[in-house]
Amino acid sequence: MRAVELFAGAGGLAMGVSLAGFKSLAVVEWDKWACDTVRENQRRGYPLVNGWPLHEGDVRDTDWSAIPRDIELLAGGPPCQPFSMGGKHKAHDDKRDMFPATVQIVRTLRPKTFIVENVKGLTRSSFANYFEYIKLQLEFPEVPRRAHESWFDHLMRLQTEKTSGRMHETGLTYNVTATLVNAADYGVPQKRERVFIIGTRSDLGIDWHFPEATHSEDALIHAQWVTGEYWDRHKVAKRDRPLPPKKLLRRIQALTLKKPTALPWRTVRDAIADLPDPRTRVASTIRDHKFQDGAKVYPGHTGSPLDQPAKTIKAGDHGVPGGENMMVLPDGKVRYFTARETARIQTFPDGYVFHGSWTETMRQLGNAVPVALGRIVASSVAQALVESELRRLDAQQSQKSKKAAA
Structure with a gap:
């Protein structure tokens, strides 16, 4: 065709x-x-x-x-x-x-x-x-x-x-x-x-x-807060697992009685779990996986939680819009997604590379x-x-x- x-x-x-x-x-x-x-x-x-x-x-x-x-x-x-x-x-x-x-x-x-x-x-x-x-x-x-x-x-x-x-x-x-x-x-x-x-x-x-x-938020909530399968799969120790948000308690209770038939929403952690921290030396061997400093939180721009699907990846007029396209780490700090992490979130295969600076690559990814x-x-x-x-x-x-x- x-x-x-x-x-x-x-x-x-x-x-x-x-x-x-x-x-x-x-x-x-x-x-x-x-x-x-x-x-x-x-x-x-x-x-x-x-x-x-x-x-x-x-x-x-x-x-x-x-x-x-x-x-x-x-x-x-x-x-x-x-x-x-x-x-x-x-x-x-x-x-x-x-x-x-x-x-x-x-x-x-x-x-x-x-x-x-x-x-x-x-x-x-x-x-x-x-x-x-x-x-x-x-x-x-x-x-x-x-x-x-x-x-x-x-x-x-x-x-x-x-x-x-x-x-x-x-x-x-x-x-x-x-x-x-x-x-x-x-x-x-x-x-x-x-x-x-x-x-x-x-x-x-x-x-x-x-x-x-094919996927649903209910199924993710079930995997995280009813069975714990999500945390087990990512080898997150029980002492390091966050408490379920109060606003989800009623939904969690309902989901204990009926397991969703859909697959769980995929999260940021699901997408990038096998990539090394971009601040480490080994990250330099991976194309488009370079750490970018300067990520800051301000009202309306708080980054994407690690254990939820990312917020919408945006392009901006000249690359990365301030305060967007960043991840909230388990300790509450934030950092920008690397281009390779962003490509994962946009489901581009790892073998596909990007031409141009980090901001130009992020613009391409945000528009994709x-x-x-x-x-x-x-x-x-x-x-x-x-x-x-x-x-x-x-x-x-x-x-x-x-x-x-x-």
Whole structure:
């Protein structure tokens, strides 16, 4: 199955797509440092990215003539700063809003499916109309915005089109599903909430549903405070185990009566337990595992507890935002995550290296889609595509059999 990746960054979603069995026909990213990261891994022969046709440049300037129409998947995470909780919240007034470009590429390539990822801030009430506008543009890519037409007037026209139902009968349309996802619920050691917008081409009859969560906070609480299995696995002596938080006592009591069926949320400790302390000499032998001094706690920025999934890894405008992307040690002190620890939290494999300074690497990681989550979502789309194709072949064979019998 063929795929094109837009806004690929350091390759998180694109690697997930590759792991799901798709072959990349084009991987597009404008940022030089992120492209250097991909090129460095290609130079080192890293298998997942080795065959990627990397295009450094703006997706709006990319020549798509060599890409066949009807590819199986278009995937990408348009720049999220216009909708980020920590950004300037300009949305459609922000020049970095790449949703219009994404819609244009959907219109050009007519992919069978698409995966679009973005920040939770997109779902805020202040962006409600624009979020609806994004989804309707993706549903009806052949109803483009007219010259001098405001985005809101275009929204009204798209809503009228949807109500009429004409395009679903005659033109290129997609069944679009938007889901807010917490990465921790899928085995990523990070409480990272993101919106996934999945589109399946209407004429193909693809039956797709977002994958069910596999991990839960209840299961982590059970492993830590009911059975103690979590502490046993990490060889934490009983005298060194923290007391359960008072706010969890009722939940712990309830969980003693009913064990959760899901797997436990993965924690920071789960992710980095086998990495040496970056302040030790042995850490210098591990790529991207260098200690960075200067981490400080201040209101609203208190770091990630060791025995919980990490808080959302953030990019910041120029690398690491102050007070973020740091870990709370058992003695209450804090330190910054190293780039390798952050890569673990973002589920990049250890063999994948990063190009640039620590702050530049952390920016790339903060912008990335966790590889494991990308694989899960892309695999569900791949399965739906295969099932759709099998149904088409069965129907074709049935039709031949009927003609032969007649």
